[in-house]
């Protein structure tokens with residue numbers, strides 16, 4: 001479903017993505033792990049179109065999306081969440097999701113009817129809020145919600161665009177253990193309904209969710225395999241723990 | 249608002265027709281400011297060339313009535329035709345300017361809209377057939393058959409008033425519609441809007457055109473009001489005045505532009521009565537409102553209202 005081939009991206013002299021290739025199969029949760037600065041966010045930014053790669057190609061459903069506009073990618077079924085929460089703080093949670101629903105409910109050259117009383121948008125938006133457990137917070141301003149709820153709202157907005165492939169950039173970043181396991185539950189429920197590329201720093205989260213894992217170090221794919229294989233892989237241990245800390 | 253409806257009556261009673269003319273000007277500039285507020289206040293597009301459309305509307309009336317009188321082509325004096333042509337030309341101009349300038353952001357956007365506006369200004373200056381730099385006096389106002397006689401200042405006032413109400417209601421509907429919500433969302437976070445799938449550019453362009461058209465209609469009214477058109481109506485300082493009205497009244501509020509336009513003209517009238525260097529007082533006042541009046545005069549009124557209710 002997603003094929004990344006020989007992707008390269010550098011910032012000035014820094015090679016953030018170094019000839020990266022991997023594939024994501026339909027219907028699975030594909031984890032991407034790697035230490036800070038490995039290039040995980042840079043990878044997602046290229047998949048969602050925020051930044052353009054220097055070279056290489058990205059195929060999504062056999063369409064070459066390497067240079068496609070951000071909004072067109074959304075139209076063909078790509079959605080993402082942001083590592084740093086990126087929502088409309090001065091709107092309610094419900095409004096935030098309704099906006100995402102609106103983006104995929106035909107054109108918006110509708111100048112007269114009150115969008116906030118548009119039942120089609122509102123009802124669907126509420127469904128997505130339910131999916132992430134935020135329905136009770138629907139009428140709160142997003143700015144009043146907790147950090148964990150912001151992350152949930154991000155997911156609801158992404159789901160509201162009805163994606164085939166969901167790109168999640170560290171959905172549990174900055175969360176306590178309780179919020180984090182709530183997020184894992186939300187993602188578990190999504191499993192099988194759509195394909196997810198899950199970028200995570202937290203190993204426990206990835207291992208409890210992913211069907212396959214790619215390990216990214218210095219912008220390179222050092223291994224892509226099943227979770228069990230990754231767990232016992234020497235190179236991964238080196239990347240995460242440092243050579244000298246590994247017991248023989 | 250209702251007070252405004254009574255202005256011509258009061259002016260007649262106290263025999264000061266000057267007030268009708270002055271308030272008429274306020275209504276027209278309010279319409280102009282409302283149109284700018286749609287893109288500036290709600291859409292975050294700081295167009296520094298909005299007076300161009302005022303100029304287009306004005307010149308349509310000026311040129312039309314010129315030929316109607318000079319060459320006896322009576323349809324060219326018809327007000328409905330003036331409005332139609334003003335709408336079409338404003339739309340096309342906004343489409344042209346917007347399609348280029350909306351590809352840029354921030355200071356570049358401001359500079360490009362300003363540059364286009366100056367271009368139109370110099371076209372008007374160079375056009376000697378229609379008065380060039382000196383402008384063109386209207387020998388007659390737009391004709392609306394026998395229904396509406398604009399040569400009567402009171403009739404013109406009520407036309408302005410009606411259109412102001414119409415555009416206020418229209419912008420109220422617009423800003424809460426799907427389109428309006430989208431434009432406002434793009435102001436606060438354009439990237440995110442793209443990301444959830446909105447092709448922001450084309451919607452912004454349509455907003456830009458709508459604003460241009462409304463301001464073009466204000467231009468038609470304005471030429472009738474002053475019986476005179478000249479390149480000065482689209483000078484960049486006129487665009488600046490419109491921005492000041494919007495900011496003064498309260499950006500992104502429904503009534504802000506009306507409050508701003510009224511306040512602007514009152515201050516101009518009042519301060520220029522005190523000293524011919526009235527702008528020396530006006531400038532610092534604007535700065536103070538910009539710094540302390542978060543949300544312009546409208547914002548100050550809202551806060552006063554809250555404070556009042558807490559006291560009670």
Ligand SMILES: Nc1ncnc2c1ncn2[C@@H]1O[C@H](COP(=O)(O)OP(=O)(O)O)[C@@H](O)[C@H]1O
Nearest residue numbers: 011014016034035036037038039040041042043
């Ligand atoms: N816009 C940018 N400009 C310059 N350097 C960047 C930019 N974005 C990321 N980087 C650098 O690229 C590397 C990878 O960053 P990032 O993709 O954010 O890593 P991760 O998400 O895996 O922690 C880092 O060294 C980071 O400093």
Ligand SMILES: [Mg+2]
Nearest residue numbers: 040041042083
């Ligand atoms: Mg990151």
